[in-house]
Amino acid sequence: MSSPTRFKKTSLIALGIAIVLIIVGVIVNLLPIPDDSMWRVLFGVSTLNFTLRATIPLALGAMAGILCERTGIINIGIEGMMLAGAYAGFVAKVATNSWPLMPSLLFGVAAALLAGAAMGYIHALFSIKFKMDQIISGTFLILLAGGLTAYLFNPDMVAEGKFSPIAIPVLSKIPVIGDIFFNNPPITYTALILVAVLHVALFHTKWGLRSRAAGEHPRAADTVGINVNFYRYMNTTLGGMVAGLAGGFLVLEAVGQFQEGMTAGRGFISLAAMIFGNWMPFGALGAATLFGYTQGVQNALLLAGVVNIPRHFISMLPYVVTIIAVAGFVGRVRPPAAEGKVYETEGSSE
Amino acid sequence: MSNTNVPALEVKHITKKFPGVIANDDVNLALNKGEILALLGENGAGKSTLMNIIYGLYKPTEGEIYVNGQKAEMHNPKDAIALGIGMVHQHFQLVPVMTVAENIMLGAESVKKNGLLDIKKVAQEITELSHRYHLDVNPYAKVEDLPVGVQQRVEIIKALYREAEILILDEPTAVLTPQEIEGLFEIMKRLQAQGKSIIFISHKLKEVLYISDRIVVLRNGKVVGETTPAEATQEKLAAMMVGREVILTVEKKPAQPGEVVLEVKDLKARSDLGESALRGVSFKVREGEILGVAGVQGNGQTELVEVITSLRKADGGQVLINGQDMTNASPRAITQKGQSSHVPEDRHAYGMVSTYPVADNLVLNTYNLPPFAKGVTINRPAIIQHAEELIEKFDVRTPSPLTRAGSLSGGNQQKMVVAREFSRPIKLLIAAQPTRGIDVGSIEFIHNQIVAKRDEGVAVLLVSSELDEIMSLSDRIAVMYKGEIIDIVPRAEATRENIGLLMAGVKRGEKI
Numbered sequence: 001m002s003s004p005t006r007f008k009k010t011s012l013i014a015l016g017i018a019i020v021l022i023i024v025g026v027i028v029n030l031l032p033i034p035d036d037s038m039w040r041v042l043f044g045v046s047t048l049n050f051t052l053r054a055t056i057p058l059a060l061g062a063m064a065g066i067l068c069e070r071t072g073i074i075n076i077g078i079e080g081m082m083l084a085g086a087y088a089g090f091v092a093k094v095a096t097n098s099w100p101l102m103p104s105l106l107f108g109v110a111a112a113l114l115a116g117a118a119m120g121y122i123h124a125l126f127s128i129k130f131k132m133d134q135i136i137s138g139t140f141l142i143l144l145a146g147g148l149t150a151y152l153f154n155p156d157m158v159a160e161g162k163f164s165p166i167a168i169p170v171l172s173k174i175p176v177i178g179d180i181f182f183n184n185p186p187i188t189y190t191a192l193i194l195v196a197v198l199h200v201a202l203f204h205t206k207w208g209l210r211s212r213a214a215g216e217h218p219r220a221a222d223t224v225g226i227n228v229n230f231y232r233y234m235n236t237t238l239g240g241m242v243a244g245l246a247g248g249f250l251v252l253e254a255v256g257q258f259q260e261g262m263t264a265g266r267g268f269i270s271l272a273a274m275i276f277g278n279w280m281p282f283g284a285l286g287a288a289t290l291f292g293y294t295q296g297v298q299n300a301l302l303l304a305g306v307v308n309i310p311r312h313f314i315s316m317l318p319y320v321v322t323i324i325a326v327a328g329f330v331g332r333v334r335p336p337a338a339e340g341k342v343y344e345t346e347g348s349s350e
Numbered sequence: 351m352s353n354t355n356v357p358a359l360e361v362k363h364i365t366k367k368f369p370g371v372i373a374n375d376d377v378n379l380a381l382n383k384g385e386i387l388a389l390l391g392e393n394g395a396g397k398s399t400l401m402n403i404i405y406g407l408y409k410p411t412e413g414e415i416y417v418n419g420q421k422a423e424m425h426n427p428k429d430a431i432a433l434g435i436g437m438v439h440q441h442f443q444l445v446p447v448m449t450v451a452e453n454i455m456l457g458a459e460s461v462k463k464n465g466l467l468d469i470k471k472v473a474q475e476i477t478e479l480s481h482r483y484h485l486d487v488n489p490y491a492k493v494e495d496l497p498v499g500v501q502q503r504v505e506i507i508k509a510l511y512r513e514a515e516i517l518i519l520d521e522p523t524a525v526l527t528p529q530e531i532e533g534l535f536e537i538m539k540r541l542q543a544q545g546k547s548i549i550f551i552s553h554k555l556k557e558v559l560y561i562s563d564r565i566v567v568l569r570n571g572k573v574v575g576e577t578t579p580a581e582a583t584q585e586k587l588a589a590m591m592v593g594r595e596v597i598l599t600v601e602k603k604p605a606q607p608g609e610v611v612l613e614v615k616d617l618k619a620r621s622d623l624g625e626s627a628l629r630g631v632s633f634k635v636r637e638g639e640i641l642g643v644a645g646v647q648g649n650g651q652t653e654l655v656e657v658i659t660s661l662r663k664a665d666g667g668q669v670l671i672n673g674q675d676m677t678n679a680s681p682r683a684i685t686q687k688g689q690s691s692h693v694p695e696d697r698h699a700y701g702m703v704s705t706y707p708v709a710d711n712l713v714l715n716t717y718n719l720p721p722f723a724k725g726v727t728i729n730r731p732a733i734i735q736h737a738e739e740l741i742e743k744f745d746v747r748t749p750s751p752l753t754r755a756g757s758l759s760g761g762n763q764q765k766m767v768v769a770r771e772f773s774r775p776i777k778l779l780i781a782a783q784p785t786r787g788i789d790v791g792s793i794e795f796i797h798n799q800i801v802a803k804r805d806e807g808v809a810v811l812l813v814s815s816e817l818d819e820i821m822s823l824s825d826r827i828a829v830m831y832k833g834e835i836i837d838i839v840p841r842a843e844a845t846r847e848n849i850g851l852l853m854a855g856v857k858r859g860e861k862i
Contacts, residue, residue: 204466206459213445213456220443223407224457224508225428337446 011283013329014276018289021051022177029176036304047300048180053254055285055292056191057082057263060246061270062277062284063191063198067239068120069279070202071232072215072338073127074134077141078243079267081119085247087149088115090258093159093251101161108159108252109187109245116244117237119145124236128229131342142267150260162256163187187249192285194242199281211235215336218343228343243267269318272326278333290325294318356419358383358547359404359435359516364413366399366571370749373399374410375571381516386538386548388562390555392591392789393759394747396571397551398440401518405437406430417516431458436509437518440551442501444508446494451476453493454508479510483540499530506537517541518549523557524787529646535561553591553789555584569593592791602801605825608637610673611778611809612658612690617667619657627653629833630667637777640800640810641838642824646853647815650833652695655782655813659692660684661700671778685715690778691771693764695786695813701767704756708748709737711755712770744769745795761792768796772803779803782813797823817846817853831855 021043028043041047061078068075075081092111096104119141126137163185172182181192202208211231213221218228246266251258269291276290277283294317301314357380366374373396381387391397402408404415406424415422417433424430430437444453451472460468460475473489480487485503493501502522509517519538523531538548538561552558558565559579567575567590575590588596612635621627627650635641645651656662658669660681669677671688684690694700702711713722713733721732737751746765748758755763768784781800785793800823804810814820820827821844828838829852837852848858 200466206461206467209448209452209456209459209467212448216447217443217445220445220453221456223405223427223437223439223443224512225426225431226457334447 011278011280011286014273014278014283014286014290016286018286021048021289021293022180025180026176041300041304042297044300045176045179047296049296050299051289051293051296052180052184052188053292054295055288056188057246057249057254057266058270058273058288058291059195059285060191060242060249061267062273062288063194063281064116064120064239064241064243064246065271065274066198066202066279066281066284067242068123068236069274069339070215070336071211071235072218072228072336072341072343073124073232073236074340075123075138075236075239076135076271077119077123077138077267078246078270079263079265080138080141080143080145081116081123081240081243082247082250082263082267083142083145083149083261084119085112085116085244086251086262087145087153087247087258088112088244089248090157090159090251094157097158097160105161105163105252109248112244112248112252113241114244116247117241119244120237120240121233123240124233127236128232128342134340146261149258153258153260157258159251159257162251163253185253187245187253190245191249195281195285202281212336214343215338218338218341222343232343243270246270265319269322272322275333275335276325276329279335287325291318291322294321356383357381357416358385358418359549360416360419361400361404362414362416364400364403364415365411366396366403366408367411373571374403377413377568377571377573379566379573381547381549382564383547384542384545385563386542386550386561388558388565389549389551389568390553390558390565390587390591391568392553392791393761395568395591397568398520399571400568401437401520401549401551404430405435405518428457431512431514434513434515435518436512436514436516438502438505438509438520438522440521440524442505444493444501444504446492448493449489450487450491450493450496450504451489453504454489454511458512475511476507479507483507483510483537483544485537499526499533502526502530502534503537506541514546516547516549518551520551521553521787522550523552523554531557555587555790558587559584567591588790591789596790596794598790598794600797600801600822602823603805605639605804607639607825608807610634610636611671612811613668613670614654614658615668615670617654617657617669618665619653619662620665621653627833628657628664628667631830631833631835632667633828633835633838635778635809635811637807637809638804639825640804640812640823642820642827643811643813643830643835644817644820644827644849644853645815645830649830651782651813651815651830653833654830655692655695655780655811658684658780658811659690659694682715688778689774689776690780691774691776693767693771693779693781693784695782697763697767702755702763704754706755707752708741708746708755708758708766709733709751711766712737712740712751714770716774740766740769740773743773744799759789761788764788765792765795768799772799776803776808779808779810780813781810783815784812785814785816785819817849821846821849829853 025043025048028039029045033039061082064078065075089108089112093104093108096107123137123141126132127134165183165185168182172178210226214228214231221228250262273287273291274284276287298314298317302311359381361377361379364374364377377400389397403410406427406429415424422433451469454476455472460471462468476489485507487500487503522534526534542548550562562579565577565582566573569591584598588598615632617628617631619628631654643651653662657664660679664677668675671690676684676688716722722729734751741748741751744765746769747762755766784796800810812823825841826838827844827849828835829849837858
């Protein structure tokens with residue numbers, strides 16, 4: 001009854017873009033179009049595969065942002081949380097290189113989650129207990145993670161192996177769609193499931209109702225006996241965890257190694273996806289897909305070498321699209337009303 | 351099962367200290383079962399603080415609370431709710447973007463076996479409650495789309511949904527139209543008939559006398575008296591509240607109208623929703639007279655004031671101030687060239703900057719003129735000195751000129767706005783709802799200031815939805831109905847009845 005109205009216009013636009021992309025992809029790949037055609041470059045299976053890989057960390061980052069911001073804590077530190085997760089996952093993987101591959105990788109994931117959670121908790125502590133400006137706290141996390149991981153990183157360390165794709169029986173045999181969606185490594189599946197889980201949790205569970213109330217009107221939540229700051233601590237920590245997983249994805253699933261500053265602005269693009277998606281999980285996923293696709297296209301164009309545009313301009317694509325999307329839509333979205341405001345019980349006059 | 355003589359709620363020796371303030375000082379109060387107890391007091395008398403203590407939002411510095419004779423430990427609202435106490439806050443505690451059902455179940459959610467929220471069940475219970483108490487509301491409506499009166503119903507249902515037996519209504523009529531107030535009183539009677547005990551907080555004397563069984567008066571954090579509507583009169587209650595005799599009727603000499611200062615000719619404008627809000631309004635206001643604009647809210651009064659003060663564009667017609675065409679001029683031109691001042695109806699949105707100190711608020715429209723400006727810089731000492739003078743003259747109760755304006759009580763905020771607007775040399779005063787939501791003492795003060803301005807020869811345009819205010823201040827009364835001035839009546843010919851009929855759109859001489 002109430003859930004269809006939850007999708008506001010912008011999140012529908014974002015989601016629509018993702019769906020159109022999939023449909024065009026299916027059509028293009030099923031038609032007998034020559035391999036060197038521009039259509040193949042723009043919508044080929046490999047481009048779409050790359051799109052999904054680029055989308056996952058953005059989607060996870062956006063989910064992290066939604067978790068925090070829906071309870072009223074601004075989180076611009078996702079970039080730092082991701083990087084911390086990536087580094088922790090890498091170190092844990094390297095330390096357990098002698099273990100069998102799967103346990104070692106899972107250990108890496110656990111470390112990434114833990115590092116992200118710790119970053120989230122620090123952010124909550126600064127924002128709630130010490131009433132620090134949340135933008136400053138987030139910036140601090142970015143600088144901390146960037147500096148610390150660069151300082152600690154030993155380029156001689158090598159992680160051996162990464163997650164490999166798991167084909168889902170039957171579904172992976174569907175033409176095109178099977179190739180894109182049902183033949184992926186585990187964190188990719190987890191991320192996609194997480195989006196749906198978060199949507200249901202936010203809008204159809206007690207936890208979600210209370211979390212959103214804390215972010216929209218904390219006083220109202222307080223007057224019905226809800227511990228606002230408890231929800232803020234919990235969700236900011238959970239958000240950190242999800243951002244950590246995004247970092248873990250980069251190291252343990254996508255690249256296989258750690259590189260200095262390897263998040264390369266993904267945390268910020270995640271924020272853009274969150275805003276473009278109007279703080280809705282599916283909206284943010286749609287926006288992440290759009291941004292991911294620009295990276296996929298960028299990659300495909302560079303590989304195909306069919307264009308006469310200098311490669312630097314092609315490399316700009318993801319960032320330009322991000323700017324346009326956010327600049328064009330930011331006026332139409334509606335952030336949680338109490339975002340960024342410290343909540344104090346006693347003595348607040350209103 | 352329990353002794354009926356035991357009060358539903360009793361507070362004993364409650365003291366609450368905030369840094370620098372004693373908000374409640376040894377307060378004793380008992381609420382009997384099935385009673386409507388009015389708690390009367392000026393803004394800042396400590397009513398809301400006391401209620402927040404009873405509701406578990408604040409911890410008392412000293413004192414005890416008993417519910418049904420049992421000593422209660424309130425650590426947070428949860429405890430109060432568990433003891434059957436429900437509160438409708440002055441500022442509604444509803445999440446605007448959520449539905450009615452979501453708001454009502456928040457904190458007391460119904461959950462299905464699979465762990466998901468059971469909105470249907472809650473909606474059903476809401477429908478049942480709304481039938482039982484005649485509180486009509488759609489459970490699936492979004493709160494932000496609802497009128498204020500309906501939002502209040504949602505708040506009441508929220509308390510009833512939690513099976514509240516004791517209801518605290520904190521200034522419930524402050525935001526309501528006269529019709530909605532009547533509706534609320536019916537609801538309160540019905541709740542009382544069903545055995546609920548109600549604490550009704552207000553500073554409106556008439557309402558208190560009308561609805562309550564017993565009246566307790568609070569002043570400066572202390573209980574200063576207890577009475578019943580049968581024994582009390584408005585004058586007595588006002589004196590108890592303020593601590594001195596209050597003259598409720600305004601004393602004024604006959605008007606001496608002079609030259610025309612404000613002339614409005616065939617003014618047309620649209621509302622925020624793009625609908626026609628002013629459909630050709632014309633009138634004149636002369637020096638030394640008060641033209642009162644009466645009307646049920648939403649008949650174009652807000653737009654009229656906004657167009658005259660240039661906060662809204664006129665689509666047609668003219669605004670002449672001192673003979674100069676000021677239609678759609680800049681607000682600054684209107685205040686400075688037009689020598690006019692404006693007490694806006696929504697002081698928070700248009701009258702003040704809550705986060706600025708009082709001193710800065712007092713120069714909001716003169717900061718760019720000497721002596722407050724020295725070239726491009728601000729002359730702080732002059733601003734502070736100016737503030738100290740006005741605070742003294744207009745009796746603004748603030749700890750210091752540097753106190754954040756938002757932390758003052760409503761009455762003092764309004765006195766601050768009035769101080770700023772009345773202290774300049776002006777020829778035209780536009781006062782919209784100048785006493786909305788403020789206490790009797792401040793109302794008396796502001797009314798006298800308005801009359802004093804008139805006697806100085808200022809032309810006053812007074813817009814108010816309080817008919818009493820219009821009747822006691824105006825020299826002529828214009829009634830607005832559906833974006834038009836339906837009639838202008840000299841005060842001597844105006845009665846509550848004929849103005850009331852005009853407000854309902856019935857012209858003089860017309861049959862109903």
